Amino acid sequence: MSKFPRDIIVDILTCLPVRSLIRFKCVCKPWKSLISDPQFVKLHLKRANEGNNINRRRLLVAAEPLYSCVDFEAASDGDGVNAVMELPYPSAARGAESFSSASIRGSCDGLVWISNGDDVHDIILWNPSTRESKKLLKPSSSVQKAGFLTGLGYDSTIDDYKLVIACLTTANGSNQIMAPEVFSLKTNSWRRIQGIRSGITLEGYAGVFWNGALHWLGKQETGADHDLDVIFSLNVAQEKFMGCVPLPKHFCTAVLSISGNCLCIFGKLHPDESYFEAWVTSEYGVKTAWRRRYSILFDRLYMDYFSAEMCLTKKGVLMDHHGCPGTLQLYDPVEDVTKLLRVKNNRDPMYDSVVHTESLVSLR
Template sequence: MSKLPQEIIVDILTYLPAKSLIKFKCVCRSWRSLISDPQFAKLHLKRAHEDENINRQRLLIAADPLYSVDFEAASDGDNGNTLVKLSYPNAESHNDSFAVGLFLGSCDGIVCILNEVDSVVLWNPSTRESKKLSGPTSSLHKDFSTGLGYDSSTDDYKMVIASSATASTRSDQIMVEVFTLKTNTWRTVQGSLPGITLGSNYYGEFWNGALLWLGKRDAAHHLDVIVPFDIEKEKFMEAVPLPNHFYTAVLSISGNCLCVFGELQPSGSYFEAWLASEYGVKTTWRRLFAVPADKLCLDCYSSGMWLTKKGEVLLDNHGCPGILTLYHPVEDAKKLLKVENDGDPFYESAIYTESLVSLC
């Protein structure tokens, strides 16, 4: 390897998983320096985003024990590599335990957690690096929407909390608190969403420079719009209509596309999945499938849903503790994944990308 040009070595290493690269830091000083370089972490992350043959998305399940789930491996029948146990981040120096209360966001391998003692913590499950944040002003026990995003103009990560409960008396005002990783501080900006209500207690998806939340117009009883928040400009953008009116719905990212999964009515209805490759007011949606909702055993605890490369839907149904479902809508076939859990049966979950991004 020492005879290869440096750029070739770098290119080869960007294809490797984060777990292997962390071990390779012990090979020699030059490799340790290279793999620890923030620029290499960016190249490694860019490769994961751009190469469809690389599988680095994982489902993080806050059960007891904590699990990282490779749902593409599960889809391929590779059960031996599907579930990996992780250790909780010990971000509290006075406490050996760490229980997840809520996931508040996920971006580029960094996950934001609200633990059960109301501490907000950033954590990279791949590197095991964690950072406790100072507390925001807003209460995370009221109606709020959260998210984690990357500002390319400043090369910085931002944690966002939007809460109408802590805004002014004007009904369209939203108080937004923004934490920037580089400054390690929170600041408050005022936002306005005339005629739109944000979905509560839901963390947004970061896509193409914006955090995306679900919302509804005041006159609507169902979720009917996506509300984008520009991470760089720190302001709300024009709402984008959903392809249908949903009783319950979730957003997710599949490859470079935005997905929305939703149930049309509370009972006896259809479950639909839609996909968009571009985003904006004139977003073009493509319906992937529609199936009777009872085929997926949906209930009020169902939250996370993601699309595998084979077109299967991964359903994290919190109403069936310890069970993940892979459903193939074309073949009408299910695979059940059992997750060991000795803690609270109604655990939290979040998607993250294995990465080397540092919190320093």
Template structure:
């Protein structure tokens, strides 16, 4: 019997780097050389680069019990087939109170995602980097307590100059936004040490998770100018470690609707979702040209009745999570349901997770092979679920 000729290694690497993560995880079992190749951090970078060229699809992690992941780009028959739309995952052992339970170690907050890694914070003290796709998690150095009652915002991004990931925490007292009382701390994964840096300009207040794009973290922020509050996008440069104002929000957004502005991303553009439980319209805007206010473009405007039917009574908040490359918007209906809405077709599909809690917490991420251990200085505090 004739044997198939062996392909050169560089061709094998090129072929494998173009496959979805779920197949690569299975192919680790083919042989020890393939296991070594697919587990290599350099291969993970190559695979991530190939995925980004193809405009990698986003997923939404539904943090509840059971833990579930849904495909943001789902369309057509996939929206009617839950086996294709959503699947269950497991929490890392280190995040559980006991190895055999799904009860988590404390109250959970999210710090954004980058390259398939999700930043998860418990009680503003314990912090993890977690790749749910490859089931790896790493506990980082504990955060220092904030000695006042505070508001916290987090962000996770990548520093291309040092090939390292950074976590940023912004903490401020609830009743003031004075720059000398706002604390900004940064952790570089290679050192695993928190250090204080210069804070925000006085009068600026940020909220939500940081969105990583174009080498910077971005937050929705507000600045008090006399009696008027102005809403802006604030960025944090990952290399220079400095905050700067990127752009104001679109002029067309009414000030009365500021209570539910959500910053998101679509491809390589920032998005702004504007809606409120007391309003009848949900809108989405895209910053077509990075840093240019005049490039804000409205993507769609939809009445609540289109989403929920005529005569509906909207009882809960709606959070637009992302605008997909196929032109759909994924909406979190108050942590109770996910809605895929198509503005062109004016159709929607609703999914209700079967969870043991009142609601879920959503985290947008991509599937990747990037390990949280890739840049870590030592193997202290490791938890690796494979």
């Protein structure tokens, strides 16, 4: 192997899955050093995020057994055997008797933020691909169990991963963001940041990281009969909330997700809620350029409860039926074919899930 130029070796290795690269660290010391190098890790992640390289994406399901990693592309190709894989507890959570169930609070670059049930103070950052995990310090503010927003993002200006958490107060029946805090993985500390202006209410509590910002669904007061459905964002590097962007249409229900380099919205539409649609954008601003990717008759989908996690696949749409225990649906709108996947869940049928990208990103 020493006869091959280093750049060719690097080019080949950055195309491989994490599981293979971890094994290849044992080949020789130069390979171990190469695969552990931060620049290689960044290049491997860049390759994973390029274009429509969705073979590196996984759906992490917080069921019992605690987690299952679902390779939905394998399932789309008819490989049901390798579609679902059980994962053990992250090492940072083992031995904690109080860690009874897991809630997912955010995902970025292969890292996943999990908490012990509704206790957002019990924070573990975890890379399911490498199995590395780390228990983090508690935020200083008193976050109420019933109301908070969270998010995990990356600050490329200082090469740092940041966690965002904020209290919500229910005033006049709405959720307003209060006392937001940011945790820096590099400094291992929390700090308070400026909040968002009034007139914005929350619809989704777990933020989606895309294009340097965390995004949440919400509503903006307009003074009319109906509030405006919007996406509001926080710039992770500047640690400031940005302006709101309207949704492409008035959704009855909606979910944010990421597919490749695009921000996606999935949901049922008003007025008759008979259609399920998927919209995507690769640009973001006050007038975001949304494109409709799919429009599907709702009765073609096996949905007795609105799914809380979705993403685009090579052949269609993946939907996670939180209200139908352990059911994942892969729908191909071209062939009008549905495949159902089952994951074990021995506890509460309601569980969290998140789409994440395989990566070698370290918590050290």
